[in-house]
Amino acid sequence: DTGVSQNPRHKITKRGQNVTFRCDPIxxxxxxxxxxxxxxxxxxxxxxxxNEAQLEKSRLLSDRFSAERPKGSFSTLEIQRTxxxxxxxxxxxxxxxxxGGANTEAFFGQGTRLTVV
Amino acid sequence: QKEVEQNSGPLxxxxxxxxxxxxxxxxxxxxxxxxxxxxxxxxxxxxxxIYSNGDKEDGxxxxxxxxxxxxxxxxxxxxxxxxxxxxxCAVKHPGNTPLxxxxxxxxxxIA
Numbered sequence: 001d002t003g004v005s006q007n008p009r010h011k012i013t014k015r016g017q018n019v020t021f022r023c024d025p026i027x028x029x030x031x032x033x034x035x036x037x038x039x040x041x042x043x044x045x046x047x048x049x050x051n052e053a054q055l056e057k058s059r060l061l062s063d064r065f066s067a068e069r070p071k072g073s074f075s076t077l078e079i080q081r082t083x084x085x086x087x088x089x090x091x092x093x094x095x096x097x098x099x100g101g102a103n104t105e106a107f108f109g110q111g112t113r114l115t116v117v
Numbered sequence: 118q119k120e121v122e123q124n125s126g127p128l129x130x131x132x133x134x135x136x137x138x139x140x141x142x143x144x145x146x147x148x149x150x151x152x153x154x155x156x157x158x159x160x161x162x163x164x165x166x167i168y169s170n171g172d173k174e175d176g177x178x179x180x181x182x183x184x185x186x187x188x189x190x191x192x193x194x195x196x197x198x199x200x201x202x203x204x205x206c207a208v209k210h211p212g213n214t215p216l217x218x219x220x221x222x223x224x225x226x227i228a
Contacts, residue, residue, distance in 0.1 A: 033215055040125075042205055042218035043161065055213050091160055093216075105151065106207075106216055108160040 002026060004109035006092050012115045013082055020078045021112045025094030032075050033106065034067055035091040043091055049075060050097065082116045089113050120144060121208050123219035132228050136193040140206030140219055143187070149209040150182055150189045154202045155221065161205055165191060196226045 005024040013019050025032050030051050035043035046065065047057045051072035064082075069075040079086055090113075095106040122141045130136045138152075149168055153161035167173045167180040167189065179192040189208075193200055203221040210217075 035218075040220070042121075042123075042220045045215045045217065048213075048215045050213065056215065089160075105163055105166050107163060108153075111160045 004092055004094050004107055006090075006109035006112050008112055009110060010113050010115075012117060015084060015116055016081055018078065018080045019082055019114065020076055021090055021092075021114075022074060022076050023092030023094075023109055024074045025092070026096075026107060029094035029096045030072065031095045031097055031106075032069055033093045033095075034075070034077050035093065037089045037091055037111075038087075046077070046090075079114075082114075084116045087114055087116045120217045121206055121219035123204075123206050123222045125220055126223040127225050128222055129225045129227055130196050132196060132198060132226055134196050136196045136200065136224055136226070138191040138193075138204050138206075138222050138224065140189045140191075140208075141187055142189070142206075142208045142217075144208070144210055145184075145187065146210055147184075147187075147208045148211045150180070151207040151209075151216065152178075152180060152189075152191045153205040153207060153218075154200075155205055156202045193224075196224075198226045198228050200224060201226045 007022045032049045034046040037043045049069040064080045067077045089111045091111045092109045093106040096104045152165040155161045165180040167182045173180045177194045181190045205221045206219040207216040
């Protein structure tokens with residue numbers, strides 16, 4: 001399977017616990033995005049990497065959220081001290097930067113559905 | 118002000134008809150435009166991309182872009198019940214910026 005892979009697919013956690021999600025992008029894709037989606041809404045941008053560099057982080061993103069992409073390959077998204085409002089689908093997407101800095105199409109993984117109880 | 122606007126629907130069309138989905142965006146510098154299909158409980162699936170003014174056709178799908186009017190649309194010909202899904206419009210500004218999504222339009226194709 002050469003698509004974007006996310007793990008786990010589902011996560012149920014108690015409020016106050018920490019959770020970590022993993023995303024493996026399409027190989028040779030140097031851009032990796034994290035989005036969050038709640039029911040009836042479009043994906044909301046969280047953060048974005050080009051290779052191992054985190055280029056942008058949404059100002060809506062709480063300090064409880066952190067993401068890494070060591071060595072420019074897979075990425076992890078950690079949420080500390082989870083709250084019920086964190087319940088959502090967390091989506092990862094990857095794309096390749098073409099010549100001249102143009103961005104090519106982004107492809108999504110299957111998502112991780114988080115439920116905070 | 119939202120950057121990407123879509124009518125949330127639902128848009129109901131009979132099987133075999135043409136479904137027309139619309140999207141407007143606020144940033145005139147936007148350069149890349151994408152349509153994603155999302156089935157309930159699933160992740161978005163890329164169906165079309167368009168970068169220049171005019172029409173782009175791929176099978177039953179046609180994307181239309183009008184940068185002067187800041188408007189992009191998706192036409193689905195010969196709509197099938199399996200086309201019933203939420204269609205997300207996404208826009209990208211130039212440079213190192215992420216995709217910005219609209220809320221999506223829910224399409225229902227009635228057999």
